[in-house]
Amino acid sequence: VQLQASGGGSVQPDGSLRLSCAVSGLALDDYDIGWFHQVPGKEREGILCGTKDNGTTYYRDSVKGRFTISRDNAKKTVYLQVNNLKPEDTGKYFCAADWPLGTDCPRVNRGLWGPGTLVTVSS
Numbered sequence: 413v414q415l416q417a418s419g420g421g422s423v424q425p426d427g428s429l430r431l432s433c434a435v436s437g438l439a440l441d442d443y444d445i446g447w448f449h450q451v452p453g454k455e456r457e458g459i460l461c462g463t464k465d466n467g468t469t470y471y472r473d474s475v476k477g478r479f480t481i482s483r484d485n486a487k488k489t490v491y492l493q494v495n496n497l498k499p500e501d502t503g504k505y506f507c508a509a510d511w512p513l514g515t516d517c518p519r520v521n522r523g524l525w526g527p528g529t530l531v532t533v534s535s
Contacts, residue, residue: 413437413524415445417507420529423497431492431529433507441485443509444517447492450528451503459505461517462490469517474500497533504528 419431433445446461449472458471462481470476480493490507506528510518518524 413511415507415509415524415526417505417526417529420505420531422532422534424535425498425533427497427533428493428495429497429531431494431505431507431531433490433492433526435488435490435509438509438511440483440488440490443511443515445481445483445490446508446518446523447479447481448506448508448520449501449503450506456506456520458520460492463517464515494531497531499533502531502533504530 414436416434419429423429444461444463447459448456449459450456459475460471460479460481461469462483468481478496483490506525508518508523508525510516510523
């Protein structure tokens with residue numbers, strides 16, 4: 413079972429990216445998938461979670477209206493569209509599932525994590 417985030421890069425403020433989380437080894441339609449953000453020297457924090465019934469739970473108010481999660485269960489991929497990027501959005505982005513203990517939104521201290529993808533927002 414693996415999760416692999418990709419799509420990061422360097423963008424200017426107000427730019428956009430689409431991050432992807434490719435899932436293998438488990439049935440994506442049975443799992444909520446969370447996205448987390450980490451900057452050097454700080455702990456990983458939850459941003460939002462895409463639920464298995466296509467809902468969204470936001471953990472960080474500053475991304476509401478800018479970050480949108482979606483999924484394609486057939487392609488076993490979850491997408492995070494990030495718009496109007498700000499310098500404080502810089503960091504590594506991880507996707508995660510609460511496998512093998514559960515199927516709901518993952519928590520920062522457990523579950524299955526991919527290696528992350530780096531986003532740099534700078535002028």
